[in-house]
Amino acid sequence: MHVDDLIEQMGRFHEGFDAKRAKRLAKAFDLDVKAKTGALSTGYRTICQLVLALSLDADYLLLDEPVLGLDAAHRELFYQLLMEDYLERPRTVVIATHLIEEVANLVERVTIIDEGRVLMQASADELRSSGYSVSGRAADVRAYCEGLDVLDVDELGGVAVAYLLGTPDAERLNDRLDTAPVNLQKLFVKLTEKGE
Template identity: 45%
Template sequence: MNGVEIKNISKSFKETKALNDVSISFEQDKIYGLLGRNGAGKSTLLNIITNRLNADRGEVLIDGVSAWENSDAQRKIYMMSEKVLYPENMNGEAALKWSREFYPDFDMDYARKLANDFGLDLKKKVRSLSTGYVSIYKIIIALSVNTPYVFFDEPVLGLDANHRELFYKRLIEKYSENPFTVVLSTHLIEEIASIIEEIIIIQNGEIIQNDSCEHLLSQGYTVSGSASEVDKFIEGMEVIGIDTLGGLKSATVMGKIEASSVPDGIEIGKLDLQKLFIKLTNEQE
């Protein structure tokens, strides 16, 4: 079977159970959001997939073959991770060429074009780059390697809004031209809500949601209008969040709403994925 399958993976560090019997699949040519709070176990999982860490139990299959110490299987995956794994004293151009050695389908022309788009000076040493440009550097490699499976761990850390928008745009363009499996792990959840098809939420080392984005977002609504009208309308509903602005109010509610029951002055909108995530993963309040 094609895809990346994670089967019954467990991993502990001293007394801390980082992952507890995690089983998920990343299918071919789909776009996933892998979401979780800081410390939930996302990075541990990603490190196990790429052999940077050994699981206590379970296995990872890439296109049906064990990924453990299997360089042919590993070559099908690219992981853009928080740590910079290439020689930092290289300049950008040299480090791109270095990446090409590992990934035979690396597209050097496209990488140079992206560097130009993002305003990255390839003559600069990688170690001299700011937080935002280190992220841009890693994004460029991840978009140029042309492996069937690409994992992005915090891709937009330190990027300004313009560069975040450019990243999402280039990612979608590339996917549209030549689909591949994309796994986005990020804290900027609302920004990727319209990009991802499938959502996996990890909490305390366990998978608590594994669903299509569409289905997950169909489970609730936002209700907006004047504060008094919104208060009246949402009485008795399961409210998971409230925003107020002057006399206006916007409530996030779970459950179904009959269109015919909506009075004038009340507006029903789409559920906010980030708010839903916060609700699902908040442990205390």
């Protein structure tokens, strides 16, 4: 089936499918609507699926690894179009992804799942403020971490970076230590490595 035929037929199976919107989105992505769907590259197959999904009139949109196979430009375009879609028609969008930093500024709530277990669930802002890192000489970092909720410590040579939950303890800090917020990607990695 050709992409344009698929777009035309979608309305028969999904009430409220907007074929005109799908054609506009296909054009924005430079998706050749005259191409056969089976002949599309992995990236353009993903784009075709995204075009169809964003053209559905549904209260819930579930996207599993939605940017699989897309280059950086197409990923940016997708996130932009997803936000425009949400502003035009607010609905619940669930994105399952391993590219956490790419969606970090789009999401309102985050659930971190590891091997079927929910490790953490909160608003994106709460998660962003739930952890921090401390870096400096390894001995100073180890002393700072004693008795605190440490996710992990990366050590190379005489320098270490510790990833902790909570907020920095001003009484333990000294001028040889630096603190920084932990981004969602790093928090995800450290939580799933620890498995707690």
